Amino acid sequence: MSSGMVRRSGLTMPVNNPRFVQKAWTRGCDFIILDLEDSVPPAEKAHARTLVREAIDMVAKGGAEVWVRINHHLVLEDLEASVWPGLKRINYPKAETAREIWLVDRIISRLEKERGIPSGHVEIGANVETALGVANALEIAAASPRITDFGGGGGYDMSRDLGVEMFVDFNQFVYGSGELELAARVAGLEVHSTPYMPNPSGSVSDGDHAFRVAEATRKLGFRMGGGLHPNVVEPQNRGLTPTAEEVEVARRVLEMYEKVSASGRAWAAVEGTVVDWYEARRARDLLEWAELCEGRDREKEETAARAMGADNG
Amino acid sequence: MGLVHLRGGNLPSPKRRSWLLVPPFEEAVDEALGHGPDVLVIDMVELVLPEANAEAVKRLPGVVERALEADGVEVFLQVNVNQMAEELEAGIQLGVSGIVIPRLEWKAQVRQADAVLSRLEERQGISAGSLQVVASLDTALGNHRAMELIQTSPRVWGISPGRVDLVMDLRPGPDGEFHLLPFLMQRLIIAAGAAGVTPLGAWWRPPARGLMASPKDTYEAAIRGKALGFRGAFCILGEQAKALNRGFDGQGWEEGG
Numbered sequence: 001m002s003s004g005m006v007r008r009s010g011l012t013m014p015v016n017n018p019r020f021v022q023k024a025w026t027r028g029c030d031f032i033i034l035d036l037e038d039s040v041p042p043a044e045k046a047h048a049r050t051l052v053r054e055a056i057d058m059v060a061k062g063g064a065e066v067w068v069r070i071n072h073h074l075v076l077e078d079l080e081a082s083v084w085p086g087l088k089r090i091n092y093p094k095a096e097t098a099r100e101i102w103l104v105d106r107i108i109s110r111l112e113k114e115r116g117i118p119s120g121h122v123e124i125g126a127n128v129e130t131a132l133g134v135a136n137a138l139e140i141a142a143a144s145p146r147i148t149d150f151g152g153g154g155g156y157d158m159s160r161d162l163g164v165e166m167f168v169d170f171n172q173f174v175y176g177s178g179e180l181e182l183a184a185r186v187a188g189l190e191v192h193s194t195p196y197m198p199n200p201s202g203s204v205s206d207g208d209h210a211f212r213v214a215e216a217t218r219k220l221g222f223r224m225g226g227g228l229h230p231n232v233v234e235p236q237n238r239g240l241t242p243t244a245e246e247v248e249v250a251r252r253v254l255e256m257y258e259k260v261s262a263s264g265r266a267w268a269a270v271e272g273t274v275v276d277w278y279e280a281r282r283a284r285d286l287l288e289w290a291e292l293c294e295g296r297d298r299e300k301e302e303t304a305a306r307a308m309g310a311d312n313g
Numbered sequence: 314m315g316l317v318h319l320r321g322g323n324l325p326s327p328k329r330r331s332w333l334l335v336p337p338f339e340e341a342v343d344e345a346l347g348h349g350p351d352v353l354v355i356d357m358v359e360l361v362l363p364e365a366n367a368e369a370v371k372r373l374p375g376v377v378e379r380a381l382e383a384d385g386v387e388v389f390l391q392v393n394v395n396q397m398a399e400e401l402e403a404g405i406q407l408g409v410s411g412i413v414i415p416r417l418e419w420k421a422q423v424r425q426a427d428a429v430l431s432r433l434e435e436r437q438g439i440s441a442g443s444l445q446v447v448a449s450l451d452t453a454l455g456n457h458r459a460m461e462l463i464q465t466s467p468r469v470w471g472i473s474p475g476r477v478d479l480v481m482d483l484r485p486g487p488d489g490e491f492h493l494l495p496f497l498m499q500r501l502i503i504a505a506g507a508a509g510v511t512p513l514g515a516w517w518r519p520p521a522r523g524l525m526a527s528p529k530d531t532y533e534a535a536i537r538g539k540a541l542g543f544r545g546a547f548c549i550l551g552e553q554a555k556a557l558n559r560g561f562d563g564q565g566w567e568e569g570g
Contacts (some may be wrong), residue, residue: 178496185453278479
């Protein structure tokens with residue numbers, strides 16, 4: 001199920017790194033994650049919290065959505081510091097139970113009310129990164145209407161929880177990612193998934209690899225990206241946006257399907273391609289997605305131009 | 314309470330290697346029979362447009378009768394989960410072995426099928442409980458609930474992912490597999506093993522699509538599927554039936570089936 005949101009590229013950065021934060025809006029991301037978790041040392045967390053409110057406005061200048069990743073064990077303090085107008089989402093790491101999500105939801109609800117944010121505006125990203133989280137996948141996915149997408153099941157924290165190597169030449173997370181995706185689909189959420197593509201070097205700045213993953217992700221029908229290095233932003237935006245050729249093919253499929261169904265047949269092979277209800281559904285999805293991407297790119301461009309003008313003026 | 318083994322999992326199963334879906338037309342049945350499937354599945358779901366369903370229901374008794382005239386092939390009906398009663402009333406006759414229900418998601422749907430089949434068995438003098446059900450778990454919810462759906466009725470003889478690649482929109486991935494399918498197949502086979510029912514399916518790989526594939530690709534899907542734990546599979550083109558028979562028998566490939 002599509003959320004209708006365009007979230008092809010995102011950068012995660014420590015909120016206490018002013019160099020990263022100040023430049024973030026120029027990167028062209030669909031979303032930016034201000035991190036209070038792993039990239040902020042424990043001794044600096046209190047100071048980092050004081051920076052979030054101002055950073056939200058700063059990184060949003062290019063039209064990106066702003067998310068904050070909080071700490072699993074510092075929920076109240078981090079949410080108090082993060083839920084301000086301009087915030088779109090809280091990423092809650094190492095989610096393990098529905099009750100945790102419920103608690104995060106309640107605190108966000110209070111803060112929305114206190115701070116003049118429309119009720120229900122702030123989403124929750126439930127990051128499942130442990131075996132227990134996988135075991136409770138569906139309960140977590142269904143725990144709050146603030147959760148709009150769900151998936152994952154791999155990554156550094158999961159590999160640490162399972163006691164396995166992170167960078168290997170096979171997919172060590174088949175079961176966990178499968179359970180999370182199934183839960184997302186059952187709960188009617190957008191699936192957040194990428195195909196397994198070996199990256200034994202572990203490079204997070206390889207734009208070519210990022211493009212290949214993004215393109216393969218799009219071809220599976222998924223739409224979400226995200227990364228750690230500015231080099232991957234443009235490749236992700238490009239790789240997750242349908243090409244002009246794909247748009248043309250989708251239009252043609254819909255035309256062919258209209259003819260096939262008008263003739264009373266459930267399917268037909270047309271020009272070497274099977275045309276049926278399923279292909280028509282995929283074609284409609286692709287056209288809708290292409291339109292959303294185009295709108296999002298325009299919106300970011302206009303927002304960034306305004307910010308540039310304001311800075312120069 | 315822990316899971317219990319519900320059925321006689323070690324009892325010999327009927328030979329049901331190839332399950333060929335055919336649209337509800339007598340000529341389609343005649344053509345399909347020439348391909349030697351073990352099971353002919355007269356399909357009211359995938360091969361019938363929704364707007365053509367009413368006409369198909371009218372034709373169904375004659376089509377089933379035609380299929381039952383043939384020797385050496387079992388006949389199942391594939392019915393729409395939301396209009397089972399009407400389609401089963403029209404299609405169940407003495408000699409039909411059972412039904413396939415795609416998009417099965419709720420225990421109440423299994424109970425409804427059970428009730429309708431019981432009524433028809435009584436009315437038509439068919440042994441009580443003999444009509445079997447194959448649950449085609451081709452949606453996310455159906456897959457998630459596999460165990461509880463199987464355990465709802467002793468009529469459930471088998472489960473299958475059906476055309477899950479299309480229903481759940483699972484597309485070819487860079488590893489040459491349909492995304493998520495290896496996970497779903499294993500999950501389903503484990504549920505079948507735990508509940509003592511028969512897992513039906515083949516390990517399809519692109520360019521196969523919605524059970525459609527060349528005979529050679531079908532044969533290879535059967536070989537892989539058998540190795541994974543499946544005991545027979547659905548197909549949609551007549552020429553695939555022999556390939557499934559050979560694959561599930563462990564015979565070598567022969568061009569032309």
